[in-house]
Amino acid sequence: MKDFGYQAHRDNTIDFEKNDFRIARFLLEREPSLNLCIGCGSCTGTCSTGHFTEFNIRKIHTLIKRGDTEMARKQIRQCMFCGKCQLICPRGINLRNVILGINRALEKI
Amino acid sequence: MNKSTIVVGGGIAGMTAAGELSRLGVEVTLVEQEQISGGHAACWDRLFPTRRPAEEVISFLREQTDSKVNTFSGRPVTEILHHESMFTATLSDGTILRGESLVLATGYDLFDASRKEEYGYGIYDNVITSAELEGWFKNHQPVRTKNGRIPSRVAFIHCVGSRDEKVGNLYCSKVCCITGVKQAIEVKEALPACDVYSFYMDLRMFDRNFEELYFEAQKNYGINFIRGRLSECSENEDHTLVVKTEDTLTGKPMKMIVDLVVLLVGFVPRSQNTQMLLKLKLITGNDGFLQPEDEHNGDNLTRIPGLFITGAVKGPVTIANAVADARATALQVYSFLHSNR
Numbered sequence: 001m002k003d004f005g006y007q008a009h010r011d012n013t014i015d016f017e018k019n020d021f022r023i024a025r026f027l028l029e030r031e032p033s034l035n036l037c038i039g040c041g042s043c044t045g046t047c048s049t050g051h052f053t054e055f056n057i058r059k060i061h062t063l064i065k066r067g068d069t070e071m072a073r074k075q076i077r078q079c080m081f082c083g084k085c086q087l088i089c090p091r092g093i094n095l096r097n098v099i100l101g102i103n104r105a106l107e108k109i
Numbered sequence: 110m111n112k113s114t115i116v117v118g119g120g121i122a123g124m125t126a127a128g129e130l131s132r133l134g135v136e137v138t139l140v141e142q143e144q145i146s147g148g149h150a151a152c153w154d155r156l157f158p159t160r161r162p163a164e165e166v167i168s169f170l171r172e173q174t175d176s177k178v179n180t181f182s183g184r185p186v187t188e189i190l191h192h193e194s195m196f197t198a199t200l201s202d203g204t205i206l207r208g209e210s211l212v213l214a215t216g217y218d219l220f221d222a223s224r225k226e227e228y229g230y231g232i233y234d235n236v237i238t239s240a241e242l243e244g245w246f247k248n249h250q251p252v253r254t255k256n257g258r259i260p261s262r263v264a265f266i267h268c269v270g271s272r273d274e275k276v277g278n279l280y281c282s283k284v285c286c287i288t289g290v291k292q293a294i295e296v297k298e299a300l301p302a303c304d305v306y307s308f309y310m311d312l313r314m315f316d317r318n319f320e321e322l323y324f325e326a327q328k329n330y331g332i333n334f335i336r337g338r339l340s341e342c343s344e345n346e347d348h349t350l351v352v353k354t355e356d357t358l359t360g361k362p363m364k365m366i367v368d369l370v371v372l373l374v375g376f377v378p379r380s381q382n383t384q385m386l387l388k389l390k391l392i393t394g395n396d397g398f399l400q401p402e403d404e405h406n407g408d409n410l411t412r413i414p415g416l417f418i419t420g421a422v423k424g425p426v427t428i429a430n431a432v433a434d435a436r437a438t439a440l441q442v443y444s445f446l447h448s449n450r
Protein backbone atom coordinates (compact mmCIF):
# COMPACT_ATOMS: atom_id res chain seq x y z
CA MET A 1 0.00 0.00 0.00
CA LYS A 2 1.20 3.48 -0.68
CA ASP A 3 2.56 5.29 2.34
CA PHE A 4 1.07 8.80 2.47
CA GLY A 5 2.90 9.57 5.70
CA TYR A 6 -0.27 9.55 7.80
CA GLN A 7 -0.59 7.57 10.99
CA ALA A 8 -3.69 6.59 12.89
CA HIS A 9 -3.67 8.45 16.20
CA ARG A 10 -4.31 6.54 19.36
CA ASP A 11 -7.73 7.53 20.65
CA ASN A 12 -7.32 9.51 23.86
CA THR A 13 -11.03 9.23 24.69
CA ILE A 14 -12.35 7.29 27.65
CA ASP A 15 -14.84 5.14 25.77
CA PHE A 16 -17.17 3.23 28.04
CA GLU A 17 -18.11 0.86 25.23
CA LYS A 18 -14.51 -0.16 24.55
CA ASN A 19 -12.80 0.05 27.90
CA ASP A 20 -12.11 -2.89 30.15
CA PHE A 21 -13.89 -2.73 33.51
CA ARG A 22 -12.70 -6.07 34.89
CA ILE A 23 -10.08 -4.52 37.17
CA ALA A 24 -12.51 -1.82 38.30
CA ARG A 25 -15.08 -4.46 39.25
CA PHE A 26 -12.44 -6.57 41.01
CA LEU A 27 -11.21 -3.56 42.98
CA LEU A 28 -14.62 -2.23 43.96
CA GLU A 29 -15.65 -5.65 45.18
CA ARG A 30 -12.46 -6.09 47.16
CA GLU A 31 -12.38 -2.54 48.51
CA PRO A 32 -15.83 -0.88 48.14
CA SER A 33 -14.62 2.26 49.90
CA LEU A 34 -12.95 3.23 46.61
CA ASN A 35 -16.33 4.45 45.35
CA LEU A 36 -16.30 7.13 48.07
CA CYS A 37 -13.58 9.15 46.33
CA ILE A 38 -14.42 12.83 45.85
CA GLY A 39 -11.38 13.59 43.72
CA CYS A 40 -9.95 16.01 46.27
CA GLY A 41 -6.33 15.13 45.49
CA SER A 42 -5.10 14.97 49.08
CA CYS A 43 -3.59 11.55 48.36
CA THR A 44 -1.55 12.83 45.44
CA GLY A 45 -0.61 15.96 47.33
CA THR A 46 1.00 14.00 50.13
CA CYS A 47 2.53 11.16 48.12
CA SER A 48 6.35 11.29 48.19
CA THR A 49 6.60 9.29 44.99
CA GLY A 50 4.39 11.80 43.22
CA HIS A 51 6.64 14.65 44.26
CA PHE A 52 9.56 13.29 42.28
CA THR A 53 7.95 11.41 39.41
CA GLU A 54 4.89 11.46 37.16
CA PHE A 55 3.16 9.09 39.58
CA ASN A 56 -0.35 10.29 40.50
CA ILE A 57 -2.26 7.89 42.68
CA ARG A 58 -5.57 9.77 42.36
CA LYS A 59 -5.40 9.62 38.58
CA ILE A 60 -4.40 5.98 38.62
CA HIS A 61 -7.38 4.80 40.61
CA THR A 62 -9.79 7.18 38.89
CA LEU A 63 -8.68 5.94 35.46
CA ILE A 64 -9.12 2.34 36.57
CA LYS A 65 -12.72 3.15 37.48
CA ARG A 66 -13.10 4.48 33.94
CA GLY A 67 -11.82 1.19 32.55
CA ASP A 68 -8.42 2.64 31.58
CA THR A 69 -5.59 0.63 33.15
CA GLU A 70 -2.63 1.83 31.15
CA MET A 71 -1.30 4.30 33.71
CA ALA A 72 -1.64 1.74 36.48
CA ARG A 73 0.28 -0.84 34.46
CA LYS A 74 3.11 1.57 33.82
CA GLN A 75 3.36 3.17 37.23
CA ILE A 76 1.79 1.32 40.14
CA ARG A 77 5.06 -0.42 41.00
CA GLN A 78 6.54 2.95 41.90
CA CYS A 79 4.37 3.15 45.01
CA MET A 80 6.43 2.65 48.17
CA PHE A 81 3.43 1.54 50.14
CA CYS A 82 4.07 4.09 52.87
CA GLY A 83 0.36 4.66 53.46
CA LYS A 84 0.46 8.46 53.72
CA CYS A 85 -2.30 8.73 51.13
CA GLN A 86 -4.57 6.57 53.24
CA LEU A 87 -3.82 8.54 56.39
CA ILE A 88 -4.90 11.76 54.74
CA CYS A 89 -7.93 10.66 52.70
CA PRO A 90 -11.01 12.59 53.95
CA ARG A 91 -13.37 9.82 52.78
CA GLY A 92 -11.58 7.11 54.74
CA ILE A 93 -10.68 5.09 51.65
CA ASN A 94 -8.40 2.15 52.36
CA LEU A 95 -5.89 3.16 49.73
CA ARG A 96 -3.22 0.64 50.67
CA ASN A 97 -5.72 -2.11 50.03
CA VAL A 98 -6.68 -0.41 46.77
CA ILE A 99 -3.03 -0.35 45.67
CA LEU A 100 -2.50 -3.93 46.78
CA GLY A 101 -5.64 -4.85 44.82
CA ILE A 102 -4.36 -3.07 41.72
CA ASN A 103 -1.12 -5.06 41.94
CA ARG A 104 -2.98 -8.33 42.42
CA ALA A 105 -5.37 -7.60 39.58
CA LEU A 106 -2.61 -6.65 37.17
CA GLU A 107 -0.84 -9.94 37.87
CA LYS A 108 -3.95 -11.82 36.83
CA ILE A 109 -5.56 -9.68 34.12
CA MET B 110 -61.10 47.93 57.77
CA ASN B 111 -59.40 45.18 59.75
CA LYS B 112 -55.72 44.55 59.43
CA SER B 113 -55.69 42.85 56.04
CA THR B 114 -53.31 41.35 53.53
CA ILE B 115 -53.45 39.76 50.09
CA VAL B 116 -51.09 36.86 49.45
CA VAL B 117 -50.43 36.27 45.76
CA GLY B 118 -49.32 32.69 45.06
CA GLY B 119 -50.32 29.56 46.93
CA GLY B 120 -47.06 27.62 46.79
CA ILE B 121 -45.10 26.67 49.89
CA ALA B 122 -44.12 30.28 50.60
CA GLY B 123 -47.56 31.79 50.04
CA MET B 124 -49.39 29.12 52.02
CA THR B 125 -46.97 29.44 54.93
CA ALA B 126 -47.24 33.23 55.03
CA ALA B 127 -51.03 33.08 54.75
CA GLY B 128 -51.34 30.50 57.53
CA GLU B 129 -49.03 32.37 59.90
CA LEU B 130 -50.75 35.72 59.29
CA SER B 131 -54.15 34.22 59.83
CA ARG B 132 -52.98 32.80 63.17
CA LEU B 133 -51.78 36.28 64.08
CA GLY B 134 -55.32 37.55 63.53
CA VAL B 135 -54.79 39.24 60.20
CA GLU B 136 -57.55 39.01 57.62
CA VAL B 137 -55.87 37.09 54.79
CA THR B 138 -56.91 36.61 51.19
CA LEU B 139 -54.87 34.00 49.32
CA VAL B 140 -54.87 33.81 45.54
CA GLU B 141 -53.57 30.74 43.70
CA GLN B 142 -54.01 30.51 39.96
CA GLU B 143 -54.06 26.71 39.88
CA GLN B 144 -56.99 24.68 41.20
CA ILE B 145 -54.74 22.92 43.69
CA SER B 146 -52.39 24.67 46.07
CA GLY B 147 -48.78 23.74 46.79
CA GLY B 148 -47.04 25.23 43.75
CA HIS B 149 -44.11 23.25 42.38
CA ALA B 150 -43.90 21.14 45.51
CA ALA B 151 -47.28 19.62 44.60
CA CYS B 152 -45.51 17.99 41.65
CA TRP B 153 -42.73 16.42 43.74
CA ASP B 154 -42.87 12.93 45.17
CA ARG B 155 -40.38 12.66 48.03
CA LEU B 156 -38.28 15.53 49.33
CA PHE B 157 -34.53 15.67 49.76
CA PRO B 158 -32.63 14.94 51.92
CA THR B 159 -34.90 12.78 54.09
CA ARG B 160 -37.20 11.57 51.30
CA ARG B 161 -40.25 12.50 53.25
CA PRO B 162 -43.38 12.64 51.03
CA ALA B 163 -43.96 16.19 49.74
CA GLU B 164 -47.65 15.61 50.36
CA GLU B 165 -47.05 15.64 54.12
CA VAL B 166 -45.66 19.16 54.05
CA ILE B 167 -48.42 20.41 51.77
CA SER B 168 -51.26 18.89 53.77
CA PHE B 169 -49.88 20.49 56.92
CA LEU B 170 -49.98 23.86 55.17
CA ARG B 171 -53.47 23.17 53.81
CA GLU B 172 -54.70 22.58 57.35
CA GLN B 173 -53.26 25.98 58.30
CA THR B 174 -55.02 27.75 55.44
CA ASP B 175 -58.14 25.82 54.37
CA SER B 176 -61.30 27.30 55.91
CA LYS B 177 -59.16 29.82 57.82
CA VAL B 178 -58.09 31.94 54.93
CA ASN B 179 -60.27 33.48 52.26
CA THR B 180 -59.00 31.68 49.14
CA PHE B 181 -59.42 32.36 45.44
CA SER B 182 -58.16 29.59 43.20
CA GLY B 183 -58.11 28.81 39.51
CA ARG B 184 -57.49 32.42 38.47
CA PRO B 185 -54.27 34.44 38.38
CA VAL B 186 -53.73 37.94 39.64
CA THR B 187 -53.06 40.00 36.52
CA GLU B 188 -52.64 43.47 37.97
CA ILE B 189 -51.55 44.97 41.27
CA LEU B 190 -52.05 48.65 42.09
CA HIS B 191 -50.88 50.62 45.06
CA HIS B 192 -52.85 53.74 45.80
CA GLU B 193 -53.26 55.76 49.01
CA SER B 194 -51.80 53.02 51.18
CA MET B 195 -54.16 50.41 49.75
CA PHE B 196 -53.37 47.53 47.43
CA THR B 197 -55.80 46.29 44.81
CA ALA B 198 -55.23 43.00 43.06
CA THR B 199 -57.25 42.26 39.94
CA LEU B 200 -57.89 38.66 38.97
CA SER B 201 -58.20 37.50 35.37
CA ASP B 202 -62.00 37.24 35.70
CA GLY B 203 -62.26 40.84 36.85
CA THR B 204 -62.60 40.14 40.56
CA ILE B 205 -61.00 42.94 42.57
CA LEU B 206 -59.42 42.32 45.95
CA ARG B 207 -58.32 45.01 48.38
CA GLY B 208 -55.85 44.91 51.25
CA GLU B 209 -53.64 47.13 53.38
CA SER B 210 -50.62 45.01 52.55
CA LEU B 211 -49.64 42.49 49.90
CA VAL B 212 -47.27 39.55 49.84
CA LEU B 213 -45.81 38.42 46.53
CA ALA B 214 -45.14 34.69 46.71
CA THR B 215 -45.36 33.96 43.02
CA GLY B 216 -42.37 31.63 42.89
CA TYR B 217 -40.33 30.57 39.87
CA ASP B 218 -40.45 28.75 36.54
CA LEU B 219 -38.43 25.70 35.56
CA PHE B 220 -35.72 26.32 32.99
CA ASP B 221 -36.96 25.32 29.53
CA ALA B 222 -34.54 22.48 28.75
CA SER B 223 -35.14 22.68 24.99
CA ARG B 224 -33.10 25.89 25.03
CA LYS B 225 -30.00 23.72 25.51
CA GLU B 226 -30.48 22.25 22.06
CA GLU B 227 -27.22 20.29 22.20
CA TYR B 228 -28.73 18.13 24.93
CA GLY B 229 -31.60 17.09 22.68
CA TYR B 230 -34.52 17.62 25.02
CA GLY B 231 -37.72 17.56 22.98
CA ILE B 232 -35.78 16.10 20.04
CA TYR B 233 -34.57 12.72 21.33
CA ASP B 234 -36.93 10.21 22.89
CA ASN B 235 -35.02 9.44 26.04
CA VAL B 236 -33.94 12.83 27.33
CA ILE B 237 -36.18 13.93 30.20
CA THR B 238 -36.04 16.55 32.96
CA SER B 239 -35.75 16.05 36.70
CA ALA B 240 -39.25 17.49 37.06
CA GLU B 241 -40.62 14.80 34.73
CA LEU B 242 -38.79 12.06 36.62
CA GLU B 243 -40.34 13.39 39.85
CA GLY B 244 -43.73 13.06 38.12
CA TRP B 245 -42.96 9.42 37.22
CA PHE B 246 -42.14 8.68 40.84
CA LYS B 247 -45.23 10.47 42.05
CA ASN B 248 -47.52 8.57 39.68
CA HIS B 249 -45.78 5.26 40.46
CA GLN B 250 -44.74 5.06 36.85
CA PRO B 251 -41.78 2.68 36.34
CA VAL B 252 -38.46 4.09 35.07
CA ARG B 253 -38.40 2.97 31.44
CA THR B 254 -37.22 4.23 28.08
CA LYS B 255 -39.81 5.65 25.71
CA ASN B 256 -40.25 2.26 24.03
CA GLY B 257 -40.63 0.47 27.34
CA ARG B 258 -37.16 -1.00 27.87
CA ILE B 259 -35.59 -1.20 31.33
CA PRO B 260 -32.60 1.16 31.21
CA SER B 261 -29.23 -0.35 32.04
CA ARG B 262 -27.47 3.02 32.20
CA VAL B 263 -28.93 6.34 33.33
CA ALA B 264 -27.07 9.67 33.27
CA PHE B 265 -27.97 12.67 35.42
CA ILE B 266 -26.79 16.00 34.05
CA HIS B 267 -26.21 18.80 36.54
CA CYS B 268 -26.51 22.57 35.97
CA VAL B 269 -28.95 22.52 33.05
CA GLY B 270 -29.89 26.16 32.56
CA SER B 271 -27.77 27.32 35.48
CA ARG B 272 -24.15 28.51 35.70
CA ASP B 273 -24.24 28.95 31.96
CA GLU B 274 -23.52 32.20 30.19
CA LYS B 275 -24.85 30.66 26.96
CA VAL B 276 -28.40 30.79 28.30
CA GLY B 277 -27.83 34.02 30.21
CA ASN B 278 -27.98 32.46 33.67
CA LEU B 279 -24.83 32.87 35.71
CA TYR B 280 -26.37 31.84 39.00
CA CYS B 281 -26.50 28.43 40.65
CA SER B 282 -29.99 27.02 41.20
CA LYS B 283 -28.91 25.54 44.50
CA VAL B 284 -31.35 22.64 44.81
CA CYS B 285 -30.60 20.65 41.64
CA CYS B 286 -27.42 19.04 42.99
CA ILE B 287 -29.17 17.48 45.94
CA THR B 288 -32.24 16.69 43.81
CA GLY B 289 -29.93 14.81 41.42
CA VAL B 290 -28.35 12.82 44.24
CA LYS B 291 -31.77 11.95 45.64
CA GLN B 292 -33.14 10.91 42.25
CA ALA B 293 -30.00 8.88 41.42
CA ILE B 294 -30.60 6.90 44.62
CA GLU B 295 -34.27 6.44 43.73
CA VAL B 296 -33.46 5.16 40.24
CA LYS B 297 -30.94 2.72 41.71
CA GLU B 298 -33.49 1.55 44.26
CA ALA B 299 -36.04 0.94 41.52
CA LEU B 300 -33.50 -0.69 39.18
CA PRO B 301 -30.65 -2.27 41.17
CA ALA B 302 -28.97 -3.64 38.03
CA CYS B 303 -28.83 -0.20 36.39
CA ASP B 304 -25.58 1.79 36.41
CA VAL B 305 -26.22 5.40 37.41
CA TYR B 306 -23.83 8.23 36.48
CA SER B 307 -23.92 11.86 37.55
CA PHE B 308 -22.09 14.45 35.48
CA TYR B 309 -21.37 17.52 37.57
CA MET B 310 -19.16 20.61 37.69
CA ASP B 311 -19.25 20.96 41.49
CA LEU B 312 -21.49 19.15 43.91
CA ARG B 313 -23.00 21.85 46.06
CA MET B 314 -24.19 20.04 49.16
CA PHE B 315 -24.76 23.18 51.17
CA ASP B 316 -27.40 22.26 53.69
CA ARG B 317 -27.75 19.96 56.62
CA ASN B 318 -27.63 16.24 55.73
CA PHE B 319 -26.93 16.96 52.05
CA GLU B 320 -23.27 15.86 52.08
CA GLU B 321 -24.34 12.79 54.02
CA LEU B 322 -26.83 11.86 51.30
CA TYR B 323 -24.07 12.22 48.70
CA PHE B 324 -21.88 9.93 50.80
CA GLU B 325 -24.74 7.44 51.07
CA ALA B 326 -25.27 7.57 47.31
CA GLN B 327 -21.64 6.51 46.81
CA LYS B 328 -21.44 4.04 49.67
CA ASN B 329 -24.77 2.22 49.61
CA TYR B 330 -25.92 2.74 46.04
CA GLY B 331 -22.68 2.82 44.05
CA ILE B 332 -23.67 5.95 42.15
CA ASN B 333 -20.80 7.06 39.88
CA PHE B 334 -19.98 10.75 40.03
CA ILE B 335 -18.00 12.10 37.10
CA ARG B 336 -16.73 15.66 37.13
CA GLY B 337 -17.41 17.20 33.76
CA ARG B 338 -20.14 19.24 32.18
CA LEU B 339 -22.07 17.56 29.38
CA SER B 340 -20.89 18.98 26.06
CA GLU B 341 -23.38 17.24 23.82
CA CYS B 342 -25.75 14.38 23.57
CA SER B 343 -26.66 12.53 20.39
CA GLU B 344 -29.09 9.78 19.58
CA ASN B 345 -28.26 6.36 18.13
CA GLU B 346 -30.54 4.52 15.73
CA ASP B 347 -31.85 2.37 18.58
CA HIS B 348 -32.74 5.54 20.56
CA THR B 349 -29.93 5.09 23.07
CA LEU B 350 -27.89 8.22 23.64
CA VAL B 351 -24.21 9.07 23.41
CA VAL B 352 -23.09 11.56 26.04
CA LYS B 353 -19.83 13.42 25.57
CA THR B 354 -17.95 15.23 28.27
CA GLU B 355 -14.48 15.62 29.69
CA ASP B 356 -13.63 13.52 32.70
CA THR B 357 -11.84 16.51 34.19
CA LEU B 358 -10.34 14.46 37.03
CA THR B 359 -8.32 12.43 34.57
CA GLY B 360 -8.07 15.15 31.93
CA LYS B 361 -9.47 13.03 29.11
CA PRO B 362 -12.48 13.35 26.86
CA MET B 363 -15.11 10.74 27.62
CA LYS B 364 -18.06 9.16 25.86
CA MET B 365 -20.63 6.73 27.02
CA ILE B 366 -23.83 5.20 25.68
CA VAL B 367 -26.79 5.50 28.03
CA ASP B 368 -30.47 4.58 27.83
CA LEU B 369 -31.91 7.56 29.65
CA VAL B 370 -30.64 11.10 30.27
CA VAL B 371 -32.12 13.16 33.10
CA LEU B 372 -31.52 16.91 32.90
CA LEU B 373 -31.43 18.65 36.28
CA VAL B 374 -33.23 21.82 35.30
CA GLY B 375 -32.75 25.00 37.28
CA PHE B 376 -34.92 27.91 38.41
CA VAL B 377 -35.73 30.91 36.24
CA PRO B 378 -37.85 33.98 37.09
CA ARG B 379 -41.55 33.40 36.42
CA SER B 380 -42.18 35.02 33.05
CA GLN B 381 -45.98 35.39 33.29
CA ASN B 382 -45.65 38.11 35.94
CA THR B 383 -42.96 40.23 34.29
CA GLN B 384 -45.30 42.99 33.10
CA MET B 385 -47.22 43.12 36.37
CA LEU B 386 -44.01 43.49 38.39
CA LEU B 387 -42.53 46.01 35.95
CA LYS B 388 -45.52 48.28 36.50
CA LEU B 389 -44.86 48.20 40.23
CA LYS B 390 -41.27 49.24 39.46
CA LEU B 391 -39.92 46.51 41.69
CA ILE B 392 -36.19 46.01 41.48
CA THR B 393 -34.71 42.82 40.07
CA GLY B 394 -31.16 41.57 40.34
CA ASN B 395 -28.97 40.69 37.35
CA ASP B 396 -30.40 37.20 37.60
CA GLY B 397 -33.93 38.53 36.96
CA PHE B 398 -35.30 37.53 40.38
CA LEU B 399 -36.78 40.18 42.69
CA GLN B 400 -34.28 42.05 44.80
CA PRO B 401 -35.16 42.82 48.43
CA GLU B 402 -34.50 46.25 49.93
CA ASP B 403 -31.76 45.01 52.24
CA GLU B 404 -30.36 41.52 51.84
CA HIS B 405 -29.65 41.21 55.57
CA ASN B 406 -32.04 43.35 57.54
CA GLY B 407 -34.95 43.64 55.20
CA ASP B 408 -34.92 40.73 52.85
CA ASN B 409 -38.72 40.60 52.56
CA LEU B 410 -39.10 44.34 52.00
CA THR B 411 -39.49 46.19 48.71
CA ARG B 412 -39.36 49.86 47.79
CA ILE B 413 -43.15 50.00 48.33
CA PRO B 414 -44.15 50.10 52.02
CA GLY B 415 -46.63 47.29 52.65
CA LEU B 416 -45.50 45.18 49.70
CA PHE B 417 -43.47 42.12 50.71
CA ILE B 418 -41.68 39.40 48.76
CA THR B 419 -41.09 35.87 49.91
CA GLY B 420 -39.89 32.46 48.70
CA ALA B 421 -38.57 31.57 45.26
CA VAL B 422 -39.68 34.85 43.72
CA LYS B 423 -36.31 36.05 45.10
CA GLY B 424 -34.34 33.17 43.61
CA PRO B 425 -33.66 29.47 44.15
CA VAL B 426 -34.64 28.09 47.57
CA THR B 427 -35.35 24.81 49.30
CA ILE B 428 -38.76 24.20 50.78
CA ALA B 429 -37.35 24.44 54.31
CA ASN B 430 -35.85 27.83 53.45
CA ALA B 431 -39.06 28.99 51.77
CA VAL B 432 -40.99 28.10 54.93
CA ALA B 433 -38.55 29.98 57.17
CA ASP B 434 -38.56 32.95 54.82
CA ALA B 435 -42.36 33.06 54.71
CA ARG B 436 -42.62 32.92 58.50
CA ALA B 437 -40.23 35.84 58.74
CA THR B 438 -42.30 37.66 56.13
CA ALA B 439 -45.46 37.11 58.16
CA LEU B 440 -43.86 38.87 61.13
CA GLN B 441 -42.75 41.76 58.93
CA VAL B 442 -46.27 42.12 57.56
CA TYR B 443 -47.74 41.95 61.06
CA SER B 444 -45.50 44.68 62.43
CA PHE B 445 -46.16 46.81 59.37
CA LEU B 446 -49.91 46.51 59.89
CA HIS B 447 -49.53 47.45 63.56
CA SER B 448 -47.16 50.36 63.01
CA ASN B 449 -48.17 54.00 62.93
CA ARG B 450 -48.16 54.43 59.20
Ligand SMILES: Cc1cc2nc3c(=O)[nH]c(=O)nc-3n(C[C@H](O)[C@H](O)[C@H](O)COP(=O)(O)OP(=O)(O)OC[C@H]3O[C@@H](n4cnc5c(N)ncnc54)[C@H](O)[C@@H]3O)c2cc1C
Nearest residue numbers: 118120121122142148149156157186216217420421427428
Ligand atom coordinates in the same frame (compact mmCIF):
# COMPACT_ATOMS: atom_id res chain seq x y z
C1 LIG C 1 -37.01 19.18 40.18
C2 LIG C 1 -37.12 19.91 41.49
C3 LIG C 1 -37.24 19.16 42.66
C4 LIG C 1 -37.30 19.81 43.91
N1 LIG C 1 -37.34 19.05 45.03
C5 LIG C 1 -37.30 19.65 46.24
C6 LIG C 1 -37.21 18.88 47.44
O1 LIG C 1 -37.20 17.64 47.39
N2 LIG C 1 -37.11 19.54 48.64
C7 LIG C 1 -37.08 20.91 48.70
O2 LIG C 1 -36.93 21.46 49.79
N3 LIG C 1 -37.19 21.67 47.58
C8 LIG C 1 -37.30 21.06 46.36
N4 LIG C 1 -37.37 21.84 45.23
C9 LIG C 1 -37.50 23.31 45.39
C10 LIG C 1 -38.99 23.69 45.61
O3 LIG C 1 -39.70 23.41 44.43
C11 LIG C 1 -39.09 25.18 45.99
O4 LIG C 1 -38.37 25.42 47.18
C12 LIG C 1 -40.54 25.62 46.26
O5 LIG C 1 -41.39 25.20 45.23
C13 LIG C 1 -40.62 27.15 46.41
O6 LIG C 1 -41.93 27.51 46.73
P1 LIG C 1 -42.57 28.93 46.33
O7 LIG C 1 -43.90 28.94 46.99
O8 LIG C 1 -41.63 30.01 46.65
O9 LIG C 1 -42.73 28.89 44.73
P2 LIG C 1 -43.68 28.02 43.75
O10 LIG C 1 -43.64 26.59 44.11
O11 LIG C 1 -43.27 28.38 42.36
O12 LIG C 1 -45.13 28.56 44.03
C14 LIG C 1 -45.59 29.79 43.52
C15 LIG C 1 -47.09 29.72 43.34
O13 LIG C 1 -47.58 30.98 42.92
C16 LIG C 1 -48.57 30.80 41.94
N5 LIG C 1 -48.62 32.03 41.12
C17 LIG C 1 -47.63 32.57 40.39
N6 LIG C 1 -48.03 33.69 39.80
C18 LIG C 1 -49.32 33.88 40.16
C19 LIG C 1 -50.28 34.87 39.85
N7 LIG C 1 -50.00 35.92 39.07
N8 LIG C 1 -51.52 34.74 40.40
C20 LIG C 1 -51.83 33.69 41.21
N9 LIG C 1 -50.96 32.71 41.52
C21 LIG C 1 -49.71 32.82 41.00
C22 LIG C 1 -48.11 29.59 41.17
O14 LIG C 1 -49.17 28.96 40.48
C23 LIG C 1 -47.52 28.71 42.29
O15 LIG C 1 -48.48 27.85 42.83
C24 LIG C 1 -37.28 21.23 43.98
C25 LIG C 1 -37.17 21.97 42.81
C26 LIG C 1 -37.07 21.33 41.57
C27 LIG C 1 -36.91 22.14 40.33
Ligand code: SF4
Nearest residue numbers: 047079080082083085
Ligand atom coordinates in the same frame (compact mmCIF):
# COMPACT_ATOMS: atom_id res chain seq x y z
S1 SF4 D 1 1.21 4.46 49.72
FE1 SF4 D 1 1.98 4.76 47.65
S2 SF4 D 1 0.49 6.09 46.71
FE2 SF4 D 1 0.16 6.24 48.90
S3 SF4 D 1 1.39 7.98 49.55
FE3 SF4 D 1 2.67 6.16 49.81
S4 SF4 D 1 3.77 6.01 47.87
FE4 SF4 D 1 2.09 7.42 47.51
Ligand code: SF4
Nearest residue numbers: 037038040041043089
Ligand atom coordinates in the same frame (compact mmCIF):
# COMPACT_ATOMS: atom_id res chain seq x y z
S1 SF4 E 1 -7.61 11.57 49.19
FE1 SF4 E 1 -9.28 10.08 49.09
S2 SF4 E 1 -11.05 11.25 48.38
FE2 SF4 E 1 -9.24 12.52 47.99
S3 SF4 E 1 -8.70 12.01 45.86
FE3 SF4 E 1 -7.50 10.65 47.18
S4 SF4 E 1 -8.75 8.80 47.34
FE4 SF4 E 1 -10.08 10.40 46.57
Ligand code: SF4
Nearest residue numbers: 268271281282285286
Ligand atom coordinates in the same frame (compact mmCIF):
# COMPACT_ATOMS: atom_id res chain seq x y z
S1 SF4 F 1 -27.18 23.22 42.56
FE1 SF4 F 1 -25.66 21.97 41.52
S2 SF4 F 1 -26.68 21.35 39.61
FE2 SF4 F 1 -27.81 23.10 40.42
S3 SF4 F 1 -26.92 24.86 39.40
FE3 SF4 F 1 -25.88 24.65 41.39
S4 SF4 F 1 -24.08 23.42 40.96
FE4 SF4 F 1 -25.46 23.20 39.19
